[in-house]
Amino acid sequence: MPKFEKHLFICTHDRPASEPRGCCKAKGAEKIRDYFKAEIKKRGLQGEIRANASGCLDHCEKGPTVVIYPEAVWYQVNTEEDAREIIEQHLLEGKVVSRLAIYPEET
Secondary structure: OOOOOEEEEEEOOOOOOOOOOOOOHHHOHHHHHHHHHHHHHHOOOOOOEEEEEEOOOOOHHHOOEEEEEOOOEEEEOOOHHHHHHHHHHHHHHOOOOOOOEEOHHHO
16 A cells, blocks of 8 residues: 555545534535546556545535645535645645645634
8 A cells, every 4th residue: 555645634534414614515515526436546646645535534515625745725616616726835835825724723
């Protein structure tokens, strides 16, 4: 098994519609996960970067939520354009996309 330089966990957890905080799945998380996976493959980064679906990351109200390790940077990713920006800036250039970042002091 290769050692990945970066590992993305994309919350795809599903909660009942009655859940007041919402859920990432209902906010389009599976589409975001699929986009990350396709772009990583398209750019030939499969051995360096891994994108996985995850269970609840406990930021339901901010979802879809993505966390990137080893940096432990958390993001709110609403669109494919947000995901593209994270790929280009964070994954390829090592720069946190501050407009999408979820900081611990906000939670």
